[in-house]
Amino acid sequence: MQLVQEQKCFGGRQIRYQHDSNTLNCSMQFSVFLPPQAEQGAVPAVYWLSGLTCTDENFSAKAGAQRAAAELGLALIIPDTSPRGEGVADDVDGAYDLGLGAGFYVNATQAPWNRHYHMYDYVLSELPALVESELPLNGKRAISGHSMGGHGALVLALRNPERFVSVSAFAPISNPTDCPWGHKALGAYLGEDKAAWADYDASLLLKAKGCSLPVLVDQGEADNFLAEQLKPQALKAAAEESGADLELRLQPGYDHSYYFIASFIAEHLRFHARHLGA
Amino acid sequence: MQLVQEQKCFGGRQIRYQHDSNTLNCSMQFSVFLPPQAEQGAVPAVYWLSGLTCTDENFSAKAGAQRAAAELGLALIIPDTSPRGEGVADDVDGAYDLGLGAGFYVNATQAPWNRHYHMYDYVLSELPALVESELPLNGKRAISGHSMGGHGALVLALRNPERFVSVSAFAPISNPTDCPWGHKALGAYLGEDKAAWADYDASLLLKAKGCSLPVLVDQGEADNFLAEQLKPQALKAAAEESGADLELRLQPGYDHSYYFIASFIAEHLRFHARHLGA
Numbered sequence: 001m002q003l004v005q006e007q008k009c010f011g012g013r014q015i016r017y018q019h020d021s022n023t024l025n026c027s028m029q030f031s032v033f034l035p036p037q038a039e040q041g042a043v044p045a046v047y048w049l050s051g052l053t054c055t056d057e058n059f060s061a062k063a064g065a066q067r068a069a070a071e072l073g074l075a076l077i078i079p080d081t082s083p084r085g086e087g088v089a090d091d092v093d094g095a096y097d098l099g100l101g102a103g104f105y106v107n108a109t110q111a112p113w114n115r116h117y118h119m120y121d122y123v124l125s126e127l128p129a130l131v132e133s134e135l136p137l138n139g140k141r142a143i144s145g146h147s148m149g150g151h152g153a154l155v156l157a158l159r160n161p162e163r164f165v166s167v168s169a170f171a172p173i174s175n176p177t178d179c180p181w182g183h184k185a186l187g188a189y190l191g192e193d194k195a196a197w198a199d200y201d202a203s204l205l206l207k208a209k210g211c212s213l214p215v216l217v218d219q220g221e222a223d224n225f226l227a228e229q230l231k232p233q234a235l236k237a238a239a240e241e242s243g244a245d246l247e248l249r250l251q252p253g254y255d256h257s258y259y260f261i262a263s264f265i266a267e268h269l270r271f272h273a274r275h276l277g278a
Numbered sequence: 279m280q281l282v283q284e285q286k287c288f289g290g291r292q293i294r295y296q297h298d299s300n301t302l303n304c305s306m307q308f309s310v311f312l313p314p315q316a317e318q319g320a321v322p323a324v325y326w327l328s329g330l331t332c333t334d335e336n337f338s339a340k341a342g343a344q345r346a347a348a349e350l351g352l353a354l355i356i357p358d359t360s361p362r363g364e365g366v367a368d369d370v371d372g373a374y375d376l377g378l379g380a381g382f383y384v385n386a387t388q389a390p391w392n393r394h395y396h397m398y399d400y401v402l403s404e405l406p407a408l409v410e411s412e413l414p415l416n417g418k419r420a421i422s423g424h425s426m427g428g429h430g431a432l433v434l435a436l437r438n439p440e441r442f443v444s445v446s447a448f449a450p451i452s453n454p455t456d457c458p459w460g461h462k463a464l465g466a467y468l469g470e471d472k473a474a475w476a477d478y479d480a481s482l483l484l485k486a487k488g489c490s491l492p493v494l495v496d497q498g499e500a501d502n503f504l505a506e507q508l509k510p511q512a513l514k515a516a517a518e519e520s521g522a523d524l525e526l527r528l529q530p531g532y533d534h535s536y537y538f539i540a541s542f543i544a545e546h547l548r549f550h551a552r553h554l555g556a
Contacts, residue, residue, distance in 0.1 A: 007532075007533050007535055007537045007538075008498075008500065008531035008532045008533065008537070008538070008541075009537035009538075009540065009541055010540070010541045011541070014537050061339070061340050061536065062339050062340060064342030064345065064540060066537070066540070066541075067342065067345075067540070067541075067544075220286075222286065253286035254285075254286045255285050255286065257285055258339065259285045259286070259287035259292050259344075260285075260286070260287075262287065262288070262342060262344070262345070263286075263287055263288045263289070263344075263345075266345075
């Protein structure tokens with residue numbers, strides 16, 4: 001991986017890298033925050049998955065997460081949200097909710113998406129292997145994300161609990177098999193046979209398999225997408241049915257924006273730090 | 279003034295307003311953060327002046343200032359950096375350092391700039407009168423800013439110490455009569471008679487008049503603009519000559535970006551809170 005940019009931030013290092021991804025079959029950029037403690041030894045990492053339209057830069061610039069990460073000694077690993085570059089398929093109408101910026105953290109099986117859109121494998125395997133071989137990380141991982149990235153964080157953790165110590169989400173797409181964003185994306189990437197969709201639906205996974213990890217979810221009650229797209233009630237019902245350790249916090253007055261994330265990211269990082277032993 | 283957008287943030291309110299500015303002769307937008315304490319009564323305000331190319335949204339989204347402001351009970355008043363709209367003059371080549379996004383917080387005397395470019399009067403008088411009549415503010419003011427906005431904050435405070443209790447800056451253009459950005463902007467807005475420039479040069483003002491206010495300046499040592507454009511040494515020399523209470527902190531490794539501002543904004547707000555009685 002090649003260094004693109006490095007900036008000092010809260011005594012640590014905010015870094016952008018570029019690398020050739022075998023999983024995604026294209027060149028990718030991602031961001032990393034290394035806390036000051038990484039100068040002395042390996043630190044645990046929180047993976048952050050951003051939402052629709054984002055790159056690795058939105059969370060880096062807007063969430064203010066580096067302050068708490070520097071205090072807690074946590075690295076932040078911040079991938080892009082889709083494959084990028086010449087020849088990477090996009091929504092034919094340029095819509096924001098499919099294609100570039102909207103990888104949905106799945107492994108696409110349908111053309112033309114299956115050539116590049118393997119964000120699930122990228123975030124689960126290729127990216128951790130890369131950064132853990134190149135950076136001072138101790139291999140302990142937590143995962144979090146926002147909206148489409150909250151969906152991704154929950155699905156990755158529920159399907160791979162041995163890979164993470166804890167999972168959290170802000171306003172996740174909790175039940176994508178039952179909302180318009182999910183129907184469009186899962187239909188395109190996985191095809192119309194809905195049996196394949198269940199592997200990427202956090203509520204269905206939690207109901208079927210339970211979860212051994214602690215799960216924290218914040219949801220703003222003034223979020224425009226809450227009723228139609230996000231459906232955290234489905235996740236809560238699934239947790240109750242499976243006995244999973246889910247804390248769902250409804251936050252009065254908060255919307256879907258980075259102001260909401262910024263307001264609570266320190267609490268999420270403290271939650272993960274407890275489980276990461278940081 | 280009309281509400282454009284309001285979002286809950288750290289228990290307070292991040293708000294964007296629009297109004298017709300008599301001073302600037304155009305419609306303007308500005309942002310305000312009201313801390314939770316403003317629900318109970320009037321609070322003091324820190325005015326924030328952004329740098330070249332910014333609007334009111336850059337600081338609002340990227341600095342993470344609302345966290346400390348919410349803790350300290352401070353309002354943040356965040357104007358745009360220039361007049362805007364149809365018919366507002368811009369640099370003929372579209373350069374970033376003159377015209378739109380580059381008002382330099384002066385009262386322009388030269389055509390075509392003198393029709394709209396009166397950011398000095400706007401920030402000093404019109405905007406405080408407006409927000410203090412409409413919002414729960416107690417009339418106590420501090421001022422801060424970044425780069426071009428650090429220049430503006432210093433000049434406004436040095437020329438009007440009765441209006442503010444304290445002033446701070448991040449990487450200010452400290453001596454604009456002696457740097458390329460200043461030569462270009464002051465030459466265009468004020469004309470080539472350099473006698474008029476001295477009223478907008480913080481180092482010359484501080485040397486000539488001293489300053490009764492406490493002044494805090496942070497400057498990153500890895501800032502690309504440090505040597506050619508910013509020249510904090512001139513400000514420091516002027517403070518020593520006039521006996522002003524300037525604390526200039528050189529921060530190793532930090533650059534000119536919002537990651538630098540985010541890293542230290544809480545310290546600046548605590549500095550202002552002490553003087554605001556917050």
